[in-house]
Amino acid sequence: GTATFRAGQRAPELWDPRTGTVSPAGIFRRAEGGVEVSLNLAPLGSTFVVFRGRLPATSIASVRPDAVIEHAGGRPKLVSEKSGSYTVTFNSGMRSEVRVPQLSGVLMLDADWTVEFSSPAGAPPGISLRRVGPWTQQSAPELKYFSGTGRYRRTFALPDGWRAHAPRVELDLGHLWAIGEVKVNGRSLGVVWTAPYRVDCTAALRDGANELVVEVVGTWHNRLVGEARGELPRWTKTNVVSSQRGMGKDLQIGPWKNLDPIDAGLFGPVRLIPLAVQAVE
Secondary structure, eight states: OEEEEOOTTEEEEEEOTTTOOEEEOSSEEEETTEEEEEOOOOTTOOOEEEEEEEOOSSOEEEEESOOEEEEETTEEEEEESSOEEEEEEETTSOEEEEEEOOOOOOEEOOEEEEEEEEOTTOOOOOEEEEEOOBGGGSSSHHHHTOOSEEEEEEEEEOOTTTGGGOSEEEEEOOOEESEEEEEETTEEEEEEOSSSOEEEOTTTOOSSEEEEEEEEEOOSHHHHHHHHTTSSOOOOOOSOOEEEEOOGGGOEEEEGGGSOOOOOEEOOOOEEEEEEEEEOO
8 A cells, every 4th residue: 555745855764663674665756745655564564654865866656566675785676476577667757677587386384293382380292283273272171271382393395496496585474373483494583473474584494304493482361261260270370360352243351261262373374485586777
């Protein structure tokens, strides 16, 4: 989408409150009443649009089909998950055609995971999952009501030549609850806690075998529910006798024993997504 700001002749910057990064807006144009900025936000996402400095002599007004424009070293680059031809229109009226070559296919990593657990309250034995999903979907009470850290792990092999047609690779975890640290081949790629649950894993990947670990930490809610129902031994003590779960039509309010556990863990789908990064001349 786009938003128009009464910003005179100043250039827009995007300040990301989630990552702390500051970058020039990739696509914007002078419009009646101000500067129209193209914004590509994740679900429930937000950004600060800050105007400082003069409008550059050369800037990009639009890209068709839609793609992301990044500025690295002062030069614009087009980033896309799809191959094909893109038309970049500058605010001067000039146009540039950018050709994105064939990309490698998306790799699905949903199958064959193991999960190890740890918690100060004690932890159940590890489990194997044919398909990635929240540990709370298991029937055993010690898993259904587990509150702590679940370490999801799996290995995978990249097909021969796959990296040659993947200039940039992002790991998309789909969804998780509540917060997770991502590691590829022992290299931490940071912490994710809100959509999009994606990290750049280009530098961490290697040809052949790779290992992916996602350490997911849930909240204390589920342990309190399990103890209140008498399905776990009493370990915790709190003077909070009731709480709430969900929102909207799914809202539950009441004592702990009347609440349902919250799905916790790595939900997926987990994918390796190749992206093109092409200079715009």
